[in-house]
Amino acid sequence: MSEGTKVQTEDKRLPALSMARRQVLSGAAGLACLGAIKARAATIPGTVEPPSVISQPPRAWGPKAGPSYLPDPDVIAIDPSFRDLTYFAAPIRRVWDQGGWLEGPAWSSEGRFLVLSDVIRSRALRYIWETGEITDFRPDGYAANGNCFDFDGRLVVCEDFFRRVVRWEHDGSVKVLADKFEGKGLNSPNDIVPHPDGSLWFTDPGYGTNITEGHADEPGGPTNPDGKIRWNIGRELTGEIGGTKRQSDHVFRIAPDGTLQAVLQEKDLLDPNGLCFSPDYKKLYIVSTPKGPGQKVGGDQAIHVYDVKGDGLSNGRIFADMKLNGAQLNPDGIRVDVFGNLWCGASGPLGLCGVFVFNPAGKLIGRIRLPQGCSNLTFGGPKRDHLFMCAAGSLFVLQVGVQGFAPS
Incomplete structure (x- = not known):
């Protein structure tokens, strides 16, 4: 059975309710639903299907989640090899849901915390490992998007509002690394990754050239052609x-x-977004996403891969077209594990959105279903065996059976 067929079958099933997480149903609609559940269960003797993101009613999250079903029904092995990358006794957990639009998770090994950006609320946030708290990391994030820690442990940030890349030094000062190219301002630096030679590689699409995620252009620019938007207010x-x-x-x-x-x-590539190196730094993966503000044509919504040749790239080709079950998914952030498997956050129809995992050959081997599209992700935790997933205004975490690759 193909993965597309499997997904289609999963999306149509109506799970029976177990006693551990039985929902209270009331009224005619509730009785009808309960009757349908019982009828469905009766056709599959001896089976109990746990709630998932595609069940009716869907699984609960946070304090209302109740006992966990293990293995998690929304961690799906398409190929047996994916089971070696997961931990059967770990459920997907939503640890926070008070954000606006979360991006750019980056793990600090020294500080044992996760930095992430709430782009539309312009907040720089921090998830503390020991307590699970989300706190403000800085008073204003300047509509920051991507974050990374370089090989010296310094935080590098892509700021959409200022349309620049900055680095926070160990003494607390800030250094502007890039804000102009050939005398012109940047668009809105989106995602950034370090290289062991001391360089930093980043994408610069135009998603922050609007009111929501940064600021619009000055009058006459592609995102403010008639000049009606007051582009220079807000900070x-x-x-x-x-x-x-x-x-x-x-x-x-x-x-x-x-x-x-x-x-x-x-x-060469329209709307470049998420990017990451292979563990040997011989390849650079880059996501192409739909058209941004001020554009007539957008990217192809595929993951591309290039060979790294010194300070340049060559031999560009498609690594994964991100089409599944008849749907074109929208990939975003990507990271690799120590074995070179690529983990990609994506948006799409309910039941398809979440995280997609490809082996180094580009074969889809597993999925993690989420109730919302996943923008960015990263590996963290003291052992780097926890996958942190930003999905709209929520942060999800899943302990896995592999370590994420990162500077060491």
Whole structure:
């Protein structure tokens, strides 16, 4: 049976309720639902199907979740090899749901905390490992998106509002690493990853060139053509507020000496978004996403892979087209584990959205279903064996059976 057929079958089933997580049904609708559940259970003698994101009623999350079903019904092995990457006794947990739109999770091994960005509320947040609390990391995140820690443990941030990349030094000061290319302001740096040679590679689509995730262009720009949007308000600061007019999309490399180089241009890849290196740093994976503000044509919504040749890229090809069960999914953030498997957050129809896991050959081997589309993800925890998943305004966590690859 193909994965598409399997997903279709799963989405149509109506699970029986177990005593451990039985919901109280009342009224005519509840009785009808209960009758349907009993009828369904009667056709499959001896089976009890636990609630999942596709059940009716769907599984509960947080304090109302009740006892966990193990293995989790929403952790799906498409290929037997995926079972070696998961831990059967770990359920998917929603640890926070008070965000606006979460992006950019990055794990600090030294600090034992997770940094993440609430882009539309312009908050820089921190998840504390020991307590599970979410606290403010900085008073204003400047509509930050992607975050990473470099090989020296310094935090590097993509700020949509200022349309720049900055690095927080160990002494608490901030250094601007990139804010212009060939004399023009950047769009909205989105995701960023470090290389052991000291360079940083980042994508620069235009998703932050709007009111919601950053600021619109100055009058006449692609995202403010008639000049009606008051583009320069929202952050009560003096001085330069970053790029003021949407430019072409690029993938950039910041050299160790600070030189900014375009390794891909818009003609090479539209709407570049999430990116990550293979564990040997010989390949760079880049996600292409739908058209951003001010564009007529968008990306192909596939994961592309390039060979890394010194300070450049070559031999670009599609790694995964992100089509499943007749649906074109929208990939976003990506990370690899120590074996080179690629984990991708994606949005799509209920039952298909969540995390998709590919082996190094590009074969889909497993999925993690979430009730919302997954924007970004990363591995964290003291052993880097917990997968943190940002999904709309929620943060989900799943302990896995593999370690995420990261600078060490």
